[in-house]
Amino acid sequence: MPSHATPTITPGRTWVLLILGGIVTVFVVFAAIYVVNLPRPANTPGLDAGARPAPTESPAPEPVTSPTAVVAPGTPQPSSCAEIYSPAMKQAFGDLVLNPKWTTQPGADVGDGAYDPELVAVITSSEHLTCRWASPAGPSGSGVDTSVVWLSPEQTTTVTERLAELGYGCYEELGGLRCLTESETGGLLVGESHFLRGGVWLATRYTNAGPDGYTHDIINTLWAGT
Incomplete structure (x- = not known):
């Protein structure tokens, strides 16, 4: 059989192949750099958290306000203590x-018409007029304090339920609800009288004082002619 001769590569051809290989390599490298540096879409996983839109904050809740009294037409609204008593009571x-x-000085030892802290809290947080009968010389063992308080229907329910819880004797009188309590401690006669009618609360507490018919006089003065 005839023998085959081994092919030979000339030096010129070798240089051509090397140049072509170099061009291909450069092209591949540039293509890879281009792909790596392409901009990523906004939803690409793995982006820094700081590059994402921050969630919007929820609006703050609206403050809850307590019910306030709406004074109905015809409801007594005295602007001074002189308006809640008859001339005869002022002399008694x-x-x-x-x-x-x-009694008007800061820190004075005075009351607002009740001893119970829950009832006092309703008085002080509501529109009210407080009137105090006391010794002109200062605190003593005798005195009367009355608050005329204007209540919302919800507050009226709160007060009447609290008076019942305290065990005060309550009954209907003069078109409203009258509640009483009285006790004697250490020689002191201490008591309270409460009257609720038409959104008005007459809260009175007394110590060794209080003419007969005191609460009736206030009722007849404020609701005169009704």
Whole structure:
């Protein structure tokens, strides 16, 4: 059989192949760099959290307000303590005077018409007028304080339920609800009288004082002619 000769590559051909290989390599490298540097879409996983839109904050809740009294037409609205008593009652207290100066001083030892903290909280947080009969010389063992308080229907329910919880004797009188309590401690006669009618609360507490018919006089004065 005839023998085959081994093919030979000339030097010129070798250089051509090397140049072509170099061009291909450069092309591949540039293509890879181009692909790596392409911009990623916004939803590409793995982006920094700081590059994502921050969630919007939920609006703050609206504050809850307590119900306020809406004074109906015809409801008594005295603007001063002088308007809640008859002339006869003003003369019946003897040595006690209405709202002596010391009772208006900061830190004065005075009351608002009730001893129970829950009832006092309703009085002080509501529109009210407080009138105090006391010694002009300062705190003593005798006195009366009354608050005329304007209540919402919800507050009226709160007060009447609290009076029942405290065990005060309550009954219907003069078109409203009257509640009473009285006790004697250490020689002191201490009591309370409460009257609720038409969104108005007359809250009274007393110590060794209080002419007969005191609450009736206020009712007849405020609701005169009704």
